[in-house]
Amino acid sequence: MEHREHIGYKLRILHNSIGKRMEAKKEKNGEGLTGMQRFLIKFLRMHEEEEICQKDLETCFSMSGATVSNMLQTMEKRGLIVRVQEKRDARRKRIVLTERARELSEAARRDVAEMEAALTRGMTEEEIRELKHYLDRMIENIGADSGTDFPENFCGKKEGTVEPEK
Numbered sequence: 001m002e003h004r005e006h007i008g009y010k011l012r013i014l015h016n017s018i019g020k021r022m023e024a025k026k027e028k029n030g031e032g033l034t035g036m037q038r039f040l041i042k043f044l045r046m047h048e049e050e051e052i053c054q055k056d057l058e059t060c061f062s063m064s065g066a067t068v069s070n071m072l073q074t075m076e077k078r079g080l081i082v083r084v085q086e087k088r089d090a091r092r093k094r095i096v097l098t099e100r101a102r103e104l105s106e107a108a109r110r111d112v113a114e115m116e117a118a119l120t121r122g123m124t125e126e127e128i129r130e131l132k133h134y135l136d137r138m139i140e141n142i143g144a145d146s147g148t149d150f151p152e153n154f155c156g157k158k159e160g161t162v163e164p165e166k
Contacts, residue, residue, distance in 0.1 A: 007138075018115060025111045036061075037075060038108035044081070044097050045105045053092045062139075080104070 003009050022035030033041070043060070044052060058068045072095065075081045080101040083093040097105070120128050 018119075021115060021118070022111065025114075032078075033104060033108060036071060037080070038111055040071070040075070041080065041097065041101050041105050041108045042112055044095060045102065045109075048097065051086055051088075051092075051094045053086065053094055055092075057095070075101075 019035055022038065026033055026035070026038075039061075040057070043057075054065070054068055054072060057063070057072075058065055061068070072081060072083070076083065079098055082096050082098060084096050086092040086094050120131075123131070
């Protein structure tokens with residue numbers, strides 16, 4: 001099989017293309033947010049009533065602690081988030097959006113919605129559901145192979161954390 005026919009290759013091309021488009025939107029909008037920062041702001045905005053901490057973000061976005069920590073430090077320096085000590089557990093710090101981030105969240109929401117629309121252009125609702133199902137199975141397959149417990153713990157399916165956006 002030619003390399004261009006491999007699923008991993010196609011997913012990598014798609015991942016890179018999404019990144020490039022989101023970076024172009026960053027420059028167009030002038031807000032200076034990376035694609036991942038826009039996704040994170042949207043996520044935090046949707047879950048503002050919940051106590052989201054760094055560990056929840058690591059699990060939900062399947063990212064390393066160091067990566068999430070660096071991203072949060074950058075966002076904190078830019079005045080987009082603050083970390084607030086949780087009431088129930090002094091060791092955990094809740095991630096809270098600042099007013100500035102809330103103002104930017106509408107542009108971020110719009111950018112993410114436009115990307116979703118571009119990705120699914122020409123697909124029926126049934127095809128989109130099937131695609132999501134197959135992608136979830138791939139995530140589960142990779143999680144099972146790597147020892148990562150995605151299905152039960154993906155995006156905090158434990159008490160006190162959040163469910164992913166459907």
